[in-house]
Amino acid sequence: MLASSVDWEKFQEEERIRRWRELSGFTLAEREKTFANFDDSKNRRAFEIAKAYAENFTRKLGIGLLFYGPAGVGKTHLAFAIGNRLLERGFAVKRWAVADLLALSRSAFADTESQTIQDLFSQLERLDAAILDDLSLLTIASAYERSRACEFLFRVFDACLSHRTAMLITTNHTPKELREQLSALDGNSERIFSRLREAVWPVEMSGTDMRTQARLSRTPPWLSEVLKGGEK
Numbered sequence: 001m002l003a004s005s006v007d008w009e010k011f012q013e014e015e016r017i018r019r020w021r022e023l024s025g026f027t028l029a030e031r032e033k034t035f036a037n038f039d040d041s042k043n044r045r046a047f048e049i050a051k052a053y054a055e056n057f058t059r060k061l062g063i064g065l066l067f068y069g070p071a072g073v074g075k076t077h078l079a080f081a082i083g084n085r086l087l088e089r090g091f092a093v094k095r096w097a098v099a100d101l102l103a104l105s106r107s108a109f110a111d112t113e114s115q116t117i118q119d120l121f122s123q124l125e126r127l128d129a130a131i132l133d134d135l136s137l138l139t140i141a142s143a144y145e146r147s148r149a150c151e152f153l154f155r156v157f158d159a160c161l162s163h164r165t166a167m168l169i170t171t172n173h174t175p176k177e178l179r180e181q182l183s184a185l186d187g188n189s190e191r192i193f194s195r196l197r198e199a200v201w202p203v204e205m206s207g208t209d210m211r212t213q214a215r216l217s218r219t220p221p222w223l224s225e226v227l228k229g230g231e232k
Contacts, residue, residue: 021087025095026080033080042207043074049203050078054085059128062164066135066200068171072209075170076133082168083131094123095131099139101156102149124159128166132156135171137181150182150189157195167199175202 035054040047046067053065065082067075083093104117124130140149160167171178178196182189219227 020090020092024083024087024093026083030076030080030095031084033077034084035081038074038077038081039210043078043205046074046078046203046205050082054082054089057082057086057089057091057129057166059091060164061128061166062161062199064129064160064167064169064200066167066169066171066175066196066202067205068174068202069205070207070209071172072211073205073207074210075205078205079131079133079168079170083129086129091128092126093129093131094127095133097133098135098153101132102139102152104152121155121159124156124165125163127163129168130160130165131168133170135169135173135178137173137178137185140182140185146185150185150192154189154192154195157192157199161195161199169196169200174204 035047035051038047050065050067065079067078069075080095083095086093101120104120140146140153157167159165173181175197179190179193182192216224
């Protein structure tokens with residue numbers, strides 16, 4: 001018996017979701033980051049913003065979020081909780097570490113026909129959302145060539161804006177620090193911050209580093225027993 005059109009549409013949707021999950025680049029740990037396992041006791045407002053964003057997201061929304069605050073307060077967790085929920089809802093999402101993107105800047109202008117570079121911007125055009133994890137000024141400052149790194153970052157932000165690809169960005173820097181220190185790194189970098197300001201809403205997060213507690217929660221009893229009395 002032939003499958004109904006409803007069954008066929010459901011199969012196509014499931015295949016599309018499966019395909020984008022494979023292409024998302026999420027690590028195993030990142031796939032496990034959800035709203036259900038996020039401790040929102042210290043960052044309730046950020047949690048509510050992220051969850052509302054994920055549930056009400058529409059294709060080619062073009063407006064993203066910038067989670068900023070100290071290390072270990074859950075910025076990356078919320079960004080990937082959004083990403084995982086969007087993948088569940090059938091949207092196209094992919095992640096990059098900003099350091100990896102900037103590594104591409106070394107060859108981006110020396111070889112503008114690079115297939116890797118072409119693939120990157122082709123993907124940015126097709127995505128609904130891009131997770132850009134750990135926007136670090138230190139990474140930019142230590143790049144092969146600062147001006148080239150800044151120019152490449154501008155191109156990435158500009159591509160996302162042009163194609164209405166929502167950016168979900170995490171950083172340890174406040175928006176003010178980003179603006180001031182980007183300017184110090186490259187006198188022509190105001191246009192980077194201008195694109196950033198147009199593309200994302202800043203969401204502040206606070207608290208203490210939760211990674212020590214996360215390590216404890218993942219440690220099996222036998223290892224806890226062996227380590228007893230050692231470093232906490």
